[in-house]
Amino acid sequence: MDIDVLGALAVRENGISVTPTAPKPRQVLALLALHADQVVPMAWLMEELWGERPPRSARTTLQTYILQLRELISVALERGAAETRSAKDVLVTMPGGYLLKTSGGTSDVREFEKLSGLGYRAMDAEDFVTAARQLREALVLWSGSALVDVQAGPQLEMEIRRLEETRLCALYQRIEADLRLGRxxxxxxxxxxxxxxxxxxxxxxxxxxxxxxxxxxxxxxxxxxxxxxxxxxxxxxxxxxxxxxxxxxxxxxxxxxxxxxxxxxxxxxxxxxx
Structure with missing residues (x-):
């Protein structure tokens, strides 16, 4: 599974989009994608969708959204050659929550964190040429504001602020490296x-x-x-x-x-x- 959140939300399985168009399933997928390969508690998902006062039907409605996402994943899996996984193997029900498995796929957030981390270490070593290059490559991964096309509730708003802060930090450090190089x-x-x-x-x-x-x-x-x-x-x-x-x-x-x-x-x- 390939995940992009540093701009518009895009989640693909076997190169096929599994990103829903309806707002609330998009919120669910966005939160799962941000925490890919980690369990996202059901409480986080319900808070994201309904705030502090979820309706009585919240759990059932959330399960409906999960089912809708699995249907999209199933279609993508069916087109894969010799695919042995099911949608439940990709979007896994765990005790108290759900887990979205990437199975070795790409994540622009992870790549950004990797490249920016290399840039910070190069800055610490006063290797400003490498630092500028690594941080520039990290920043190129951003195509706009994080999750720009997703309606954000409390959980996503917090994550978006965190991501934007990491972007600004990487930008500041890249400019600092360029200044050190006389640019x-x-x-x-x-x-x-x-x-x-x-x-x-x-x-x-x-x-x-x-x-x-x-x-x-x-x-x-x-x-x-x-x-x-x-x-x-x-x-x-x-x-x-x-x-x-x-x-x-x-x-x-x-x-x-x-x-x-x-x-x-x-x-x-x-x-x-x-």
Missing amino acids: HRELLGELTVLVNRYRTHENLHGQFMLALHRSGRRGEALDVYQRLRNSLVRDLGLEPSVGLRRLQRSILTAGPELVLETTPAGDGQLSRVG
Whole structure:
């Protein structure tokens, strides 16, 4: 079974889609796919579908959705050459829940986690060429927001937030690797878009400030800091962190050779205004 969730939901068996069109069965499949090869408790599935107040018929209705998914899987299995598995072997009933077996198939989440992990280890080893390449390959797996075409309940909303945070972390680290390789001018367009999308994300703003300054655009770098500070104070009641204030002072006093260590990654907390 091949699973894609980093964008639109797509689940295939023998190359044939087993993704339902109805909203609630899609939710069930999405949650099972995110936790492929692990037992998903029935309580999670019912919370995803109905929140904290499931109807009396919730268990029976959930079983109906599972049956619908198995019917789709059965059709795909029937087209497989010498296929000996049944749909119940793929979507398995377990004590207290269900398990979706991939049987060695692909998962874009797993591939993303593998590649980004290699990228992080390369960053730790200061192998910035490898880090940039591995993290770029990881990010290419994303075709849009996670599960963009699935109606999300509490469980999926939590998983989507987690996935988007891992994406943002990998993106930040890939940009950091590129900065270490002196690619500051090539990053300006991308960072312009990112700081407008993430108006209070300190690390991205710090990277943009550094890229601008190293490109000889010191005044614009300081303007980026001021806009970020205004957004933080207005929206969150916070001052920029110590690391970002240090970066601003360095830009005020240093030349374009400003060292990368002045970026605010992992530095301290935002300061509360007042």
